[in-house]
Amino acid sequence: xxxxxxxxxxxxxxxxxxxxxxxxxxxxxxxxxxxxxxxxxxxxxxxxxxxxxxxxxxxxxxxxxxxxxxxxxxxxxxxxxxxxxxxxxxxxxxxxxxxxxxxxxxxxxxxxxxxxxxxxxxxxxxxxxxxxxxxxxxxxxxxxxxxxxxxxxxxxxxxxxxxxxxxxxxxxxxxxxxxxxxxxxxxxxxxxxxxxxxxxxxxxxxxxxxxxxxxxxxxxxxxxxxxxxxxxxxxxxxxxxxxxxxxxxxxxxxxxxxxxxxxxxxxxxxxxxxxxxxxxxxxxxxxxxxxxxxxxxxxxxxxxxxxxxxxxxxxxxxxxxxxxxxxxxxxxxxxxxxxxxxxxxxxxxxxxxxxxxxxxxxxxxxxxxxxxxxxxxxxxxxxxxxxxxxxxxxxxxxxxxxxx
Amino acid sequence: xxxxxxxxxxxxxxxxxxxxxxxxxxxxxxxxxxxxxxxxxxxxxxxxxxxxxxxxxxxxxxxxxxxxxxxxxxxxxxxxxxxxxxxxxxxxxxxxxxxxxxxxxxxxxxxxxxxxxxxxxxxxxxxxxxxxxxxxxxxxxxxxxxxxxxxxxxxxxxxxxxxxxxxxxxxxxxxxxxxxxxxxxxxxxxxxxxxxxxxxxxxxxxxxxxxxxxxxxxxxxxxxxxxxxxxxxxxxxxxxxxxxxxxxxxxxxxxxxxxxxxxxxxxxxxxxxxxxxxxxxxxxxxxxxxxxxxxxxxxxxxxxxxxxxxxxxxxxxxxxxxxxxxxxxxxxxxxxxxxxxxxxxxxxxxxxxxxxxxxxxxxxxxxxxxxxxxxxxxxxxxxxxxxxxxxxxxxxxxxxxxxx
Numbered sequence: 001x002x003x004x005x006x007x008x009x010x011x012x013x014x015x016x017x018x019x020x021x022x023x024x025x026x027x028x029x030x031x032x033x034x035x036x037x038x039x040x041x042x043x044x045x046x047x048x049x050x051x052x053x054x055x056x057x058x059x060x061x062x063x064x065x066x067x068x069x070x071x072x073x074x075x076x077x078x079x080x081x082x083x084x085x086x087x088x089x090x091x092x093x094x095x096x097x098x099x100x101x102x103x104x105x106x107x108x109x110x111x112x113x114x115x116x117x118x119x120x121x122x123x124x125x126x127x128x129x130x131x132x133x134x135x136x137x138x139x140x141x142x143x144x145x146x147x148x149x150x151x152x153x154x155x156x157x158x159x160x161x162x163x164x165x166x167x168x169x170x171x172x173x174x175x176x177x178x179x180x181x182x183x184x185x186x187x188x189x190x191x192x193x194x195x196x197x198x199x200x201x202x203x204x205x206x207x208x209x210x211x212x213x214x215x216x217x218x219x220x221x222x223x224x225x226x227x228x229x230x231x232x233x234x235x236x237x238x239x240x241x242x243x244x245x246x247x248x249x250x251x252x253x254x255x256x257x258x259x260x261x262x263x264x265x266x267x268x269x270x271x272x273x274x275x276x277x278x279x280x281x282x283x284x285x286x287x288x289x290x291x292x293x294x295x296x297x298x299x300x301x302x303x304x305x306x307x308x309x310x311x312x313x314x315x316x317x318x319x320x321x322x323x324x325x326x327x328x329x330x331x332x333x334x335x336x337x338x339x340x341x342x343x344x345x346x347x348x349x350x351x352x353x354x355x356x357x358x359x360x361x362x363x364x365x366x367x368x369x370x371x372x373x374x375x376x377x378x379x380x381x382x383x384x385x386x387x388x389x390x391x392x393x394x395x396x397x398x399x400x401x402x403x404x
Numbered sequence: 405x406x407x408x409x410x411x412x413x414x415x416x417x418x419x420x421x422x423x424x425x426x427x428x429x430x431x432x433x434x435x436x437x438x439x440x441x442x443x444x445x446x447x448x449x450x451x452x453x454x455x456x457x458x459x460x461x462x463x464x465x466x467x468x469x470x471x472x473x474x475x476x477x478x479x480x481x482x483x484x485x486x487x488x489x490x491x492x493x494x495x496x497x498x499x500x501x502x503x504x505x506x507x508x509x510x511x512x513x514x515x516x517x518x519x520x521x522x523x524x525x526x527x528x529x530x531x532x533x534x535x536x537x538x539x540x541x542x543x544x545x546x547x548x549x550x551x552x553x554x555x556x557x558x559x560x561x562x563x564x565x566x567x568x569x570x571x572x573x574x575x576x577x578x579x580x581x582x583x584x585x586x587x588x589x590x591x592x593x594x595x596x597x598x599x600x601x602x603x604x605x606x607x608x609x610x611x612x613x614x615x616x617x618x619x620x621x622x623x624x625x626x627x628x629x630x631x632x633x634x635x636x637x638x639x640x641x642x643x644x645x646x647x648x649x650x651x652x653x654x655x656x657x658x659x660x661x662x663x664x665x666x667x668x669x670x671x672x673x674x675x676x677x678x679x680x681x682x683x684x685x686x687x688x689x690x691x692x693x694x695x696x697x698x699x700x701x702x703x704x705x706x707x708x709x710x711x712x713x714x715x716x717x718x719x720x721x722x723x724x725x726x727x728x729x730x731x732x733x734x735x736x737x738x739x740x741x742x743x744x745x746x747x748x749x750x751x752x753x754x755x756x757x758x759x760x761x762x763x764x765x766x767x768x769x770x771x772x773x774x775x776x777x778x779x780x781x782x783x784x785x786x787x788x789x790x791x792x793x794x795x796x797x798x799x800x801x802x803x804x805x806x807x808x
Contacts, residue, residue, distance in 0.1 A: 001583070001613070001614030001615075002523060002524075002583040002584055002614060002615060002616045003523065003526070003527055003583070003674060004522060004523060005522050008522060008685060009677065041476075043475035044475055045470065045473070045475070046473070047467060047468050047469050048467045048468055050468070053464060056464040056467075057461060060457060060461055060464065063457065063660070066451050066794075069449070069450070069452070071447035071448055071657075071659040072447050072660060073660055106692075109691065110690060110691055118408060119406060119407065120409055120410065121409075122407070123406050123407055133689075134689060134690070138689060141686070141690075179405070180406055209405070210406060212406045253473075255692075256473075256474040256477055256693075256695065256696045257697070258692060258695045270407060270408045273408050273413065275408070278408060278409070281412060281415065281545075282412075285517060285541045286514060286538070286542055286545075287514055287517075288510075288511050288513045288659075288662060289662070291510075291695065291698060292660045292661075293460070293697070
């Protein structure tokens, strides 16, 4: 008789967004006349830029003729896209990353979930708290996290690194030595980031203790400050300790298009074994490449027209971020994020829990956000608003909050 | 210090297609005037059908406007595609599969590689021999297959079911009871298939011993004979023992477009646990859906125009299959497959090994095929040709082989 993977059963239900959905539905039913504004989910709303659309149409036309039709893509991605990324995201910033160290995928969520597979089961992970849930949940499913304590909402074999106002929303080096360290800057959900010297400390630490950093750079396009690194490979020594995850979802609006990449330098080794080879083996065995038309769309992100159009899109969202940040500050809230990231992280007022503030905002201002406690125990007492709505809705939502 | 997944290191190198590539390259260099014809790889060559192209363009246009732009897709796939599949692939054939039992993915390779994750590590798998390598390799990477014997090219904890001319290229019920049984009909690589009563025996067996069948139906569109099932759910009792993998790669030429689906009936349970729930959890945690534009292309496969155009494409490839089959038979070869599948499986003549015949065909006829031994030890002495080339090349290749 077959048996199931018991580690899957350890995972508590993922109630955050379904709970939000239920509460909003109940409110809407009771108050059909109220217009709700949603600043909760991290999904983009602006359409794809013209350069992307043009590239998609052109690639679709290629697929219509035998001479230009493309079947199976190279497992690791088309050279044209890997080269564009290597040049624009790394070499132009002085980082020594080659095209063949970049693996094209269908998105950073898949990569951040699958990457743990190439490590031994008894490796110990460290994560920020609060954190993007995929890092922990996928390690739970792999049996790497020990047992769950429902009271503290933590796993026995995970090292948590609190990121609260006491730490300026940055993690401190953990007391216990981890094998794998997940870092995401600019951060989801807090919107905070760290400077290049701070990131250099992590790289030095990882090299010293023999840990791997899995660096999620999904939000790098939103960086506006000079001293904030766009990639971990700006740091000396990152080639021997860091894997970087890249996304096209937020910089180019590809949440529904699906494209991402993982960078594994060939210098990153355990003994003689290159992690690059293991990830290549995983791609070759379990994956068949991102769609040709989507990889061509990715290439257009790096065209001259694409760069200009996408900067306008980011500026649009960052104007929203500014409106939220300034509006909440003016209204007396303690606010962080929003400067190098499309997320604004606020402290709930008057000692409210994250969920109490959610209810308060929904009922009094008809605005939907995300309770910080949904991202981990240290998120309790915080709340996330996102800049991905329309400008009009964002401005209206903030006026409502200020009027409370 | 981090450690790697040692199970990845157990995997012998995947030399089949790289060895073929090296041999062809060496031959071409030594014989620059010879025109090589490739009937080796299972990739399609015909362009996407007009109905698919139209649908892709239309979906791209939707992504260009805020009102019709689509961000994150539903984790499990858009309802429009799940509904089209449920109606066309199942309900119209009298099979009781509902839209919400279908999970849309980016391809059957990913699904066939990932599906093992929802099972316990100590479950024992059974595979046909020869076999599509992904089934075994992904179980090796998960640590489920024991140790490798380089002499017999087999794993200690895998049950092999030989499919040779002695068994009419169908597997027999295994002596040792497996927990998970991989079946693929019409079969890659042999091109053979089994009848509905034969498949019913497998379903009855699985229900009796408490095994799950993972049924790969990637080639069902090529079935021409009436008594061959298009889906395992044509069999009574399959809802309590079978998962089905579906692909758009070969029926619609989506090898470079990437779309697939997995069907898990809600009646398939281990105790109280629905495998459906576990797979949904994996999708929700590690996957972000197939691209919107690709799911619309999938929908067009089921449109009236799409159905007509894709049948023409399949007829085109099956005409090739007929040319290969008849030509080889006329030349005195023992041939199977090619009737319900785009693969022709031939016995190598004069006791040649699969690789000896590869060399012979390359040197004497300048035709490239795939050595059967690359698919498993029982593939030794066999050879695969595919029907996915152009008609002209296929006919020319067969003329050359007949002239030997």
